[in-house]
Amino acid sequence: MKNITAITISIGDELLSGRTLDSNNAFISRQLDLIGISVVKKMIIGDIAQDIKDSLDWAFSQADVVTLTGGLGPTHDDITKSVLCEYFDVRLKLYPELLEALKDRFAKRGFQFSESNTSQAEYPENAALLENPFGTAQGMHIQHEGKHLFVMAGVPREMQIVTTDQIIPLLSKIAHKSISIIDIHSIGVPESTLYELTKPVLDEYPDLKIAYLPKQGMVTIRVSFPSSSPDEEQKFTTELYGKIHDLKPKNIYGRDEEVLPVLIGKLLKAKQATVATAESCTGGLVASLITDISGSSEYFQTGFVTYANETKMSLLGVAEQILVDYGAVSEETVAEMLNGTLQKSGADYAIAISGVAGPTGGSEEKPVGTVYIGVANNAHQNIKRFQFGKNRILNKEMSAFSALNLLRLLIEKDV
């Protein structure tokens, strides 16, 4: 059977100038790859009509599937739709229901609806629309001489949902090759170490495609394999996840949608327990991650951001002498923060974090990236010292996720 090939095209002067990194092409490639469609070339072009037409000619001559992102907004540099009309020799068609929705949207936010916005409800008549729930620019599917063109807004969030919810289901019907996926999440293990650790297990299975996806100091192992029956798949993924998890159960923690904030929520709900947070260097990020999950109010009620020593004392009752003797970034201070958090919040579990996020503020003894992270309930307390890097934002993220992982281990021990 012939392999289905794809070419991705991104439109936007800001991508050419290099001030914005094109992550859209990469996202689309990964998604197509999952259903067995290979991206063979990618192109980035400016907001120039002739260049868009030339790139379409070029792409249709070499691939079965072509994706085009960008240039779909309401401003002058957004010329994609009119170019498509010229290219396919078709007209724009007005969708009255989209126009009404647009007018509603403007009215609700208190803005005047001007006629120029009408264009956001018009699409080339040969396009089938693909719903974009996050914006006004709908996606498009155009079939052309046996080839498939998909057109999307360039805003990553909008491009991503149109790709995953509309394009992939559509293409997986013609891709013939059906691929299933299991994501296995880890934290605190370098990519190369994880690779060597998991290789013997993964090598046991033929037909697996493996990718290591690093992000924010964590690595997800994405395993794709030929689809079979739901029962067989479940048996296989359960077995595979079990074997990989057992290699390093403290660090390999969940699968698929079970990223740490989700997993914490499941575990707390199952125990009908609550957690409260006390954050210094993460500055509220742990609480924000926990509350990213819908329904988190069931297990999260209280968070303290105690950035200053005075606040650690006044809100959490940390003793001044502890701060003087050991410093804010210390096991002793975090222990006091945990006690104060449990007491003041009445929660079943507490997380407390104090560290040097950087890039300044380090010392020889506690360089930038030194973070004490603690978790506790009324019976146990566990505090660990971590040494992260020099990047402030990355240090915040790695501290926050490491805290959630320690909380997971404590809850699992309790169960």
Added chain:
Amino acid sequence: MKNITAITISIGDELLSGRTLDSNNAFISRQLDLIGISVVKKMIIGDIAQDIKDSLDWAFSQADVVTLTGGLGPTHDDITKSVLCEYFDVRLKLYPELLEALKDRFAKRGFQFSESNTSQAEYPENAALLENPFGTAQGMHIQHEGKHLFVMAGVPREMQIVTTDQIIPLLSKIAHKSISIIDIHSIGVPESTLYELTKPVLDEYPDLKIAYLPKQGMVTIRVSFPSSSPDEEQKFTTELYGKIHDLKPKNIYGRDEEVLPVLIGKLLKAKQATVATAESCTGGLVASLITDISGSSEYFQTGFVTYANETKMSLLGVAEQILVDYGAVSEETVAEMLNGTLQKSGADYAIAISGVAGPTGGSEEKPVGTVYIGVANNAHQNIKRFQFGKNRILNKEMSAFSALNLLRLLIEKDV
């Protein structure tokens, strides 16, 4: 004078699969942009000889300068260099001094030098070498029918130093034009409205290139213009920013690096003032954004995440009757949260937020996306009702940034 144009080509299967993001093309674009050379197209291709040749044909036919990165590492060098030899019909030339250096390098690290490594000292005879101090794959400059081809290793560090230290000095002699940029940030205005609003001002100036870059419900206007003297540029950008800002001073708030968390920091430092936060639906995100900025401990000491009604009462002293009469998502509750935050934290300014982040929990009166955001100091209190959309994460982000914007307005009024 004719504009000098460039096309950048990246080679690498890992770039096509989307597992590695191509940042090399973006780096080269920014560097070329600085000396007035516009990148008009970018392409990413796999490690396939014919594709490399085709892309060279295509690029030479459309641009004056072509850059080619990747396929030069120790595992791929045979492909790229031999493809170049075939393409230009030339032979490889051995550089004895490079061979000696290679042998030294292997000896120092205790590795055996095998003859297959000799190829790393060989380059097409029509190439002038460009020194790469960080690796063994030298850069190349090939002149071809009045056009310039530059070939570099794909390792970012090596590509970067060859670009900045070798290619840019070379090309700046043939380029004559330089481009400058100003970014103007806005919040709370749809892209289309911002476009119509700013068009008359931007149309006053010839030679401007404008792009609207939407992100997280905010839009940045990126204006590029021909460089002149630093004094003239400063005068121009100050004038332009002033005019754009004055069109909607509540929503158009900063330029260049002055995104909201940075701007808030500057304003608070200038006043030697502090801010504290009380967050319900944003769950700590405002505090986390504020503390993303290095040095924020100077003006941020205390944050409350009061997700539950009980916590709003116990930590902030919100009266139970207010919660019963008006609900947690109400102007009255946010007013009490503001008072409690100022009092409990001792800060000069307070931010308080309560809303329905969704996707569940809405009512007819307060649908998902309804958020009350308040800011206060001891003299003033300003609370506004916002209506965002249905996406939880986006609602958190838009609420958080809107809160920072309201704080900006309050501080600016105080100055």
